[in-house]
Amino acid sequence: MSTLSARPLEKAYDYIVVGAGSGGLPVVRRLIERTDATVLLIEAGETGFGVPEIEDPAAWVPLGRSRFDWGYDYTPSPLVNGRTIGIPRGKVLGGSSAINALMWYRGNPADYDAWDAAGCDGWGWSSVLPYFKRAEDWEGGETTFRGAGGPLRLTTSRNLHPVASAMLEGAGDVGIRAIADPNGETNEGAAPSNFNIAEGRRFSSADGYLKPILSNPRLTVLTGSHVLTLLLDGTTCTGIRHLVDGQPVETRATTQVILSAGAINTPRILMLSGIGDPAELAPLGIPVRHALPGVGKNLQDHPLVQAIVCKAKQPLGEPRDNGGGTMLNWKSRPDLVQADVHAFPVQGNSAEPRVRELYDTSGEVFSMGVGLMHSKSVGHLRMLSSDPFGPLDIQPNYLAERQDLEALVSAVGTIMDLAETKAFSDLFAGFAAPERRLSKAETVEFIRNACGTFFHTSGTAKMGRDALSVVDPRLKVHGLDGLTISDASVIPIIPTCNTHAPVTMIGERAADFLTGQD
Template sequence: MERLSNSTLGLLVHQVRSGELDREGFLQAAKEAGVPAERAQQLAGEALAAWENQRRLRESPREAYDFIVIGAGSAGCVLAARLSEDPANHVLVLEAGGSGTHPDVFIPSRWRFLLGTELDWSYQTVPQRHAANRVIPCPRGKMLGGCASNNASVWVRGHHQDFDSWAARGNPGWDGETVRRIFKELEDYSGGEDEYRGVGGPLRISRAADPHPLAHAFIEGAQQAGVPMTRDYNGARMEGAGFFDLCIADGERFNVARGLLFPAMGRPNLTVLTHAEVTRLLFEGNRCTGVEFRHGGQVRRVRATREVVLSAGAINSPKMLMQSGVGPADELQALGIPVVRHLPGVGQDLQDHILVAGINYESSVPLPQPRGNGAEATLWWRSHAALSRPDIQPVLHEFPLVTPELGPVPDNGYALVPGLVRPASRGHLRLTSADPSARPIIDMNYLGHEADVEALRIAVELCREIGASRAFDGFRKRELMPGPRGRAATVEWIRKATTCFFHPTSTCRMGVDERAVVDSRLRVHGLEGLRVADASIMPEITSGPTNAPAILIGEQASRFMLATRHG
């Protein structure tokens, strides 16, 4: 695809693929975008073929598929693509949301405007008693691509010790060296191939093309505060300051849906249903045999001859298990749900990173509009030198960021946003009703452990030091919040400023202990024909945004499943 600066080509192609734009409309728009006529005809033909293929498949549904994938998010897109590479496999993907053709999905810096819309599940926590008793939003993508379609488009693998820790908990094949090789195979990295980075894979990864002046100031200010640069946080050393790797190509979001799912939608053995919300899994004894779902105003059932894979995310995957009778027996019985399998860990060990929104500044000069993803620079650091790996991750936001309890702030500003990426606190998720449409109880238990409060206090002070550095002298008019405070006052402010980092994990944890839900091959303990493959299986949250690890999980799951079939 031609590299057209600030083009909308990906959006236009997806609108054709989704049946929202005809050939003539696409060709005219492509011409206006400067796309060569021959290339435009090729793209239109491919997109229309995918649309016609999916239309035919929807009109003639099968009674059974080899594999059913629930959720077309970061992991589900990988599974759909990989499982359908073999034409002998008939694959059905059920996505509760729509196609995701809103223009803001394709404009990386406008991710924040998608939150709370119809493209978001718009979940909320219960009042967080350690965070000033506030209800905190928990956004989850509801469209093809899932959260990869409404996140900040960053590519962060995680620290190699994260994965070594997973393996040490009884999960062979998840160690840092193994996942390094898999990440390399997934990447098409603009910086070229080396020991750590890959080229030629399905996912286009690049550094910020023209970083915002604030992003440069952040990295310079971090060095002035004693934090060195890291050449590549996805390479040899994570710790330090640097520009984000971004899932952006030609100025547009290039997520896992574009890299893997969309190209596969022309295959005659892959059916992708949108607006298809699963109500429960179907069992015969200990075997999962299919799913029940709502689609087109009807409740439908479909069988899986081989396996069902839950890839609905750390909120909806445990929710679906519990509403289908898999989870803590006493809780299910209290709601009148027949128990299929007692697994006490379902919905437990909920983890999320924490953002503190935020160290806000008013600018002394008019600021350029946000560039790239609007948050192009970050750093990883240790709140205490004795830690083995970074636990805090401040992020520059090229716009103000504040919780409702502390805002508003002037528009002409920016924020240095402290983040905690190795939280000690653990929460949980529970059902409120046997009705699948009922929203679950989500308790992140933010700041429930004093170690989290102290780490964030240190992160706040680091951000304030960077914000006050010489590097920001040309931008900083004044610090709006929190300003100089003593320890107690800073902690009080943190409790009011704490918000979601959009990275819930670990509610269907992988492992061998009594609270583990899946084994190292992601098979649900005690059941057949059922796996979970998404961020919910993480034994412990990774030290950074979780989109890339979720894609890794989908890739691993596909390899396990295909190896089983051919082994």
């Protein structure tokens, strides 16, 4: 346990924020800026400041399964041929924004109108756009759709890698038009990626939101402290029980506890505290303090086919940016209302382990990852014991819905077509995985073997007003006082994008609700 400012841990604070990721840090920043409150920020991981592999945008992949990752896995399923799929989740200041692929992407305006229609009043596109803009310091300056002067630096590549350039140039030949900005009026098309990169370094939520306020005397940042349970007095959350130097300590919140531990740890903390589905808590011997059957339900993530691997005609050189550089968004079927599939370049081999076993992906290769952003399959998270460090059943049910599989079959074909366009003529020397065009049945099998994760776990404490909702549209936990949730777990329907930007927006909104600005 350590506090960044060497301030001692007090017995009580006005606000306690659990988790220093994309959803929690905007809350901390705005509470310090707008109020005279004392704030305790608790993070289970390290500070991560000055770590070369965190700062280097091209070095992010090995951060999964490093000491900065929680080390969670999705439960094997026959739908993905029994494979274990790891889910990197940041265990460090900045949360997953400190170990992810550095992508800033909001999805489609229709995504948020769907939230509003699902009972999340006031969360339609026109309502959330100002919060996206508030977070941004966009290299192009403020526009109708973009923000400037916000905490997070956002840039595009200064020098696109040849593979990224080829994807951008060849997209038109497979029916995907070029657009200037995937965070503009529409996300459908091919465009340079928006990165959390500044002066060649990762610019995480900790860089943007936390570092400028670290010296404030009303803020205490406690790292290396694992939260065990919430403290409840009847129907009021009054604080937390957490480990400090390995020993359990109780710290009180006089105004509010904000759970921002992410879509895996937030429902786990709720369930450990007796908040959840009685039918799941009882077999674990956890007394029910507050029945909320939706805790751990509604788990959603985007399935990613890793990857279409191509042989390269020539050496590709050193990786640039995050190892990617561009993004493509298009419709797997022409009758769809919005783009549902997504692809990106990889300046090397990004094949899943099973694909590497089945195909020869050695030598000079490049890859194109392709995935489903408008996925319909829904899973769950369950605790398998009452041990705070015990095993979890985390099941996204990838490919459970037939329409998800059909969309990916179409998308794989489009990307194989793209590899054979003129734009790739100086790069493409044939397919490595799969090594040839496949029948539909063969493509389905390839997808089951290649399916991985975009790391967008969400939805496990969803916002809304139905029986499985956990928080209301102001992010307060139903039936409890003193407890707000601000992270990806509150997402009711997964948006068609990487989740760092929407979770940051959620954090900005949570701050407004807490400080009376909304």
